[in-house]
Amino acid sequence: MSGPREGEGVRRNRRPQQLLLAFLGSLVLDSDCPPLSTRVFLHVLGDLGVAEAAARATLARMTRKGMLERTQEGRTARYGLTPAAEKLLRQAKERVNSPRPFTHADGEWTLLSYSMPESRRDLRHQIRARLAWAGFGGLRDGLWIAPGRVDIAEVFAGEQFAEVTGVADAFLAAPMSGTDVSALLRKAWDIEAIRAEHESFIAAWRSDRGRKGRWIPRLTLLGADWLQLLRTDPGLPASHLPGDWPAPDSAELYRERFDELEPHASAWLRELLQSDAGRR
Incomplete structure (x- = not known):
């Protein structure tokens, strides 16, 4: 073939x-x-x-x-x-x-912070794949940002991600006056x-x-x-x-x-x- x-x-x-x-x-x-x-x-x-x-x-x-x-x-x-x-x-x-x-609403951002031991490389890889699909980009180690309002519970749905919910914190955020959002986005993507x-x-x-x-x-x-x-x-x-x-x-x-x-x-x-x- x-x-x-x-x-x-x-x-x-x-x-x-x-x-x-x-x-x-x-x-x-x-x-x-x-x-x-x-x-x-x-x-x-x-x-x-x-x-x-x-x-x-x-x-x-x-x-x-x-x-x-x-x-x-x-x-x-x-x-x-x-x-x-x-x-x-x-x-x-x-x-x-x-x-x-x-397309996402302008001005709304989801911030996610989590920490996962290096020994859990298998889970770290799965987490990164899930975050990328959900629209997240990495700002720095352990800190991720995505446009719009992301349902974190849906991102980490499934038994294999049960332990992530205990080490992750998420916030809905908006940039403060004076923040160069365009420059910030180029750090993440x-x-x-x-x-x-x-x-x-x-x-x-x-x-x-x-x-x-x-x-x-x-x-x-x-x-x-x-x-x-x-x-x-x-x-x-x-x-x-x-x-x-x-x-x-x-x-x-x-x-x-x-x-x-x-x-x-x-x-x-x-x-x-x-x-x-x-x-x-």
């Missing part, structure tokens, strides 16, 4: 798990799909350039993490979303589908890197217009790129950004490409499932 073709959002090496989560969130979550066989996953990931060994390892790893539930039908292994995975993907989908995902991500996304997916076929791979790549952009751009207030900031163009383009690709990809997935059922 061939990998992604030039122009189909090719900008970075995407990990198989990123692709799998984009596929599950776009086409499987809240659909009438039964648990998918290993063959279906190998077909989808293979068409995205993922080797069979890496695809199988990703399925096994996501099963161990409690994201997928594995069942056996004779010689066929099938995988379905666990309740925890469904909850996580639905939470992400709210922001993915937002018409204005990069690389503004030019965020712009570059938007420009790369726009260049890649504008070139996707007019293409036909490869619906599932293209929709999956679109989803993976969009999730990466949402992790990168916290949605800083427009008053502190250049007037030609590209975020609105990215949001409009994502919705346009998704609306075109999703019906075709869903139909293609139904055909793939019918073909797979015939091989039982």
Whole structure:
């Protein structure tokens, strides 16, 4: 099977798990799909350039993490979303589908301070990933800032984060008169890197217009790129950004490409499932 073709959002090496989560969130979550066989996953990931060994390892790893539930039908292994995975993907989908995902009220900021022992590197990594998705940038060690009002309880929902609530303090804040907010934001975020991500996304997916076929791979790549952009751009207030900031163009383009690709990809997935059922 061939990998992604030039122009189909090719900008970075995407990990198989990123692709799998984009596929599950776009086409499987809240659909009438039964648990998918290993063959279906190998077909989808293979068409995205993922080797069979890496695809199988990703399925096994996501099963161990409690994201997928594995069942056996004779010689066929099938995988379905666990309740925890469904909850996580639905939470992400709210922001993915937002018409204005990069917009927050000007003047409101959430400050978060926490301390975690260096010995808990595994948890520290998970915390940082959660904070980045929630729009936080690091001002200095242990102090994070995010635009708007962030629900900290939702950020740290889950048993694995239970100990964080005892070592974290959060405040809703507003800058005092004389504070150079623009300079402060550049300490917490690389503004030019965020712009570059938007420009790369726009260049890649504008070139996707007019293409036909490869619906599932293209929709999956679109989803993976969009999730990466949402992790990168916290949605800083427009008053502190250049007037030609590209975020609105990215949001409009994502919705346009998704609306075109999703019906075709869903139909293609139904055909793939019918073909797979015939091989039982």
